[in-house]
Amino acid sequence: MNRCPFLDWADDAVDGVLSEARAAEFAAHTKTCPDCRQAAVELKRLIEAAQSLPPALTPPHDLWPAIADRLPRRVAPSRTWTRWLGLAAAAAVLVITTAVLTALLVKNPPPENQNTNQAFNLLLASDNDYQRAEAELTRVFEKCRPRLAPETIQTVERNLKLIDRSLAETRSALERDPASRNVLETYQKLRRKKLEVLETTARLSEKI
Amino acid sequence: MKRALISLLLATLALFPALAERPVDITRPVSATAEISFSSLTGSVEFTGWERPEVQIKGTIGEGVEDVKVIESGGDLNIQVKVENSRHTRDAGAHLKIAVPRGAQLRVESVASDVRVKDVSGRVEVEAVSGDVTLLGKPQEAEVQAVSGSVKIAAGAELSKIRIETVSGDIDFEGALTKDARARAHSVSGDIRWAVPAATNARFEVFTFSGDIQNNFGVQAERTDNHIPSKKLEFTLGKDGATVRIESFSGTVRIEKTN
Numbered sequence: 001m002n003r004c005p006f007l008d009w010a011d012d013a014v015d016g017v018l019s020e021a022r023a024a025e026f027a028a029h030t031k032t033c034p035d036c037r038q039a040a041v042e043l044k045r046l047i048e049a050a051q052s053l054p055p056a057l058t059p060p061h062d063l064w065p066a067i068a069d070r071l072p073r074r075v076a077p078s079r080t081w082t083r084w085l086g087l088a089a090a091a092a093v094l095v096i097t098t099a100v101l102t103a104l105l106v107k108n109p110p111p112e113n114q115n116t117n118q119a120f121n122l123l124l125a126s127d128n129d130y131q132r133a134e135a136e137l138t139r140v141f142e143k144c145r146p147r148l149a150p151e152t153i154q155t156v157e158r159n160l161k162l163i164d165r166s167l168a169e170t171r172s173a174l175e176r177d178p179a180s181r182n183v184l185e186t187y188q189k190l191r192r193k194k195l196e197v198l199e200t201t202a203r204l205s206e207k208i
Numbered sequence: 209m210k211r212a213l214i215s216l217l218l219a220t221l222a223l224f225p226a227l228a229e230r231p232v233d234i235t236r237p238v239s240a241t242a243e244i245s246f247s248s249l250t251g252s253v254e255f256t257g258w259e260r261p262e263v264q265i266k267g268t269i270g271e272g273v274e275d276v277k278v279i280e281s282g283g284d285l286n287i288q289v290k291v292e293n294s295r296h297t298r299d300a301g302a303h304l305k306i307a308v309p310r311g312a313q314l315r316v317e318s319v320a321s322d323v324r325v326k327d328v329s330g331r332v333e334v335e336a337v338s339g340d341v342t343l344l345g346k347p348q349e350a351e352v353q354a355v356s357g358s359v360k361i362a363a364g365a366e367l368s369k370i371r372i373e374t375v376s377g378d379i380d381f382e383g384a385l386t387k388d389a390r391a392r393a394h395s396v397s398g399d400i401r402w403a404v405p406a407a408t409n410a411r412f413e414v415f416t417f418s419g420d421i422q423n424n425f426g427v428q429a430e431r432t433d434n435h436i437p438s439k440k441l442e443f444t445l446g447k448d449g450a451t452v453r454i455e456s457f458s459g460t461v462r463i464e465k466t467n
Contacts, residue, residue, distance in 0.1 A: 204247070
């Protein structure tokens with residue numbers, strides 16, 4: 001099973017620079033991959049929401065519950081690999097969604113007289129979803145431990161702690177200055193990176 | 209006499225790993241632009257581009273390796289180093305040298321193997337957890353995701369797309385970009401060195417949360433925030449063309465000119 005291309009192309013999609021060839025390849029992929037098809041639909045909704053944003057940012061809060069609802073349903077207990085695919089897809093959706101939302105916040109800053117905490121509030125609204133995806137992927141990572149060398153496990157854990165420390169530092173900075181968009185973007189990327197490390201380690205160890 | 213016996217015993221013990229290793233020698237025909245995917249747990253792998261329309265796999269596998277499986281599908285090749293018992297065992301490593309057509313598209317997945325690619329002109333994608341990744345030669349596109357391993361790319365031709373991400377591993381890129389190239393590099397604590405020719409046409413956007421930014425092209429980074437030591441550097445070399453975005457959390461970013 002190839003790695004879901006959506007994960008790799010999320011940044012390009014967010015930036016609107018997904019090449020025609022890749023877009024065509026992805027369109028073909030969605031015909032056989034229901035997870036990516038659904039994710040594409042959600043991404044399209046987000047992009048449309050972004051395009052229709054008024055100058056004063058209107059965060060698409062209502063999209064989060066729909067995404068969160070999908071997380072547990074994707075877990076198929078009978079087959080490990082299916083379960084992993086579901087988790088990877090769920091994480092992918094979360095990654096893309098957070099990336100799109102961050103892009104929205106960066107590209108559509110609220111006017112000076114608006115509540116500058118708006119961006120940070122949107123981030124808080126996504127906390128539960130992120131934590132659920134993180135908990136699921138952590139559980140999968142724990143299951144793959146027997147397949148990994150002790151030094152590899154130590155390496156992964158050391159890097160996860162590094163990300164956690166960086167997240168805590170960034171979060172603290174955001175609480176002091178919720179309007180800092182560079183910091184907000186950094187925070188989202190760190191969260192995405194943590195999910196990727198968990199997902200990649202679990203997927204590769206299962207595959208081999 | 210006693211010393212001689214001990215020496216003999218040690219010499220005998222030293223032979224065991226070699227005895228446990230098994231040789232690999234596999235050759236398969238492929239097209240000049242075939243997609244070659246590879247996955248392994250630990251050890252090392254070196255891909256080298258050559259002119260022949262075939263893939264040749266040579267090297268050794270440890271006793272914990274079940275087999276090197278080569279699966280052909282639609283003209284593409286999937287090479288898997290399969291580990292026995294689905295559990296970590298000692299000597300589960302594979303040390304392989306793989307010759308591939310120069311124009312092949314490579315996709316490499318590794319948990320703890322060092323990966324080295326040279327003389328391949330197609331797209332190269334590598335995912336690694338703890339191994340180091342080195343790309344030399346003339347890949348058109350390069351995408352590398354690593355966790356703790358370092359990533360080094362020294363390209364002898366213009367790249368149209370580069371994406372490199374690490375957590376603690378350092379990133380070292382040296383090469384030229386096509387006029388509309390898109391390049392991204394991101395690390396958490398790893399240092400990033402990005403070296404391009406002085407004649408490059410590109411827009412650079414560099415950000416670090418708490419690291420440092422050094423730029424050999426003149427324009428210096430500025431603080432972006434009063435509460436944190438974040439810095440940002442934005443400048444254009446030549447005229448607008450390629451876009452280069454580099455971000456680190458705490459690592460140092462250095463933008464340099466190549467000779």
